[in-house]
Amino acid sequence: MRNKTKRLLAIRKLIESELISSQEELIFQLKGFGMETTQSTLSRDLKFMKVAKIPHKEKGYIYIIPENINEQKEEKISSIITDAILSIDFSGNMAVIKTLPGYANAVTVLIDSENYFEILGTIAGEDTIFMVLREGVSRIELVEVLTSVHPGIRLLYK
Numbered sequence: 001m002r003n004k005t006k007r008l009l010a011i012r013k014l015i016e017s018e019l020i021s022s023q024e025e026l027i028f029q030l031k032g033f034g035m036e037t038t039q040s041t042l043s044r045d046l047k048f049m050k051v052a053k054i055p056h057k058e059k060g061y062i063y064i065i066p067e068n069i070n071e072q073k074e075e076k077i078s079s080i081i082t083d084a085i086l087s088i089d090f091s092g093n094m095a096v097i098k099t100l101p102g103y104a105n106a107v108t109v110l111i112d113s114e115n116y117f118e119i120l121g122t123i124a125g126e127d128t129i130f131m132v133l134r135e136g137v138s139r140i141e142l143v144e145v146l147t148s149v150h151p152g153i154r155l156l157y158k
Contacts, residue, residue: 004045011045012065019057054106055084082111086148087156090139097129102113104142110149119144 010033011026020026023042030037037045046063053061083104089096097108108124111131118141120132133142139157146153 003035007037007041008045008049010035011042013053015051015063015065019056019059019062020147021056021062030038041070052109054109055103064109066109079152085156086149087145088153093133093137095129095131095133095142097131099127099129102129106156107149111146114145114148116145118138118145147155 006025007030010030013097014026014029015092020029021055023039023046027037027039027042030042050066052066054064055078056062084099084102084107086098088098097104097107104124104127108129111119111129120135122132123130130140133139133141142144143154143157
């Protein structure tokens, strides 16, 4: 097996099994597998794997692999999202979700990973998510599908 393939598999295993918060920490962990790598190589690997960072209460930010988000959701993410969403409001077929500062991107990653039919697209800022609903989708329908991401979102809808 090529070195890159081994390294990518090791990175995946580490991110899926531990709360890794920095490239330095990941490089240190890779040394435990007997793999030496540079920060620039690791950065390219993370980009290739489409690794994202989301806020975490204790560690600041942690790495996740978006394709595995459903597997990781229960352990690492659900309580973050429940606490981070502050409100949802609508104008026509658009929704605006307010979050705690720094959490909008993490919430958007969760929403996008679900591939909801009802949502055409999302854009995340620092504490605001802009969402366009598919034509004909009601506000109530959107709130209902978002309960899979945030069970208490009904209470935030005005």
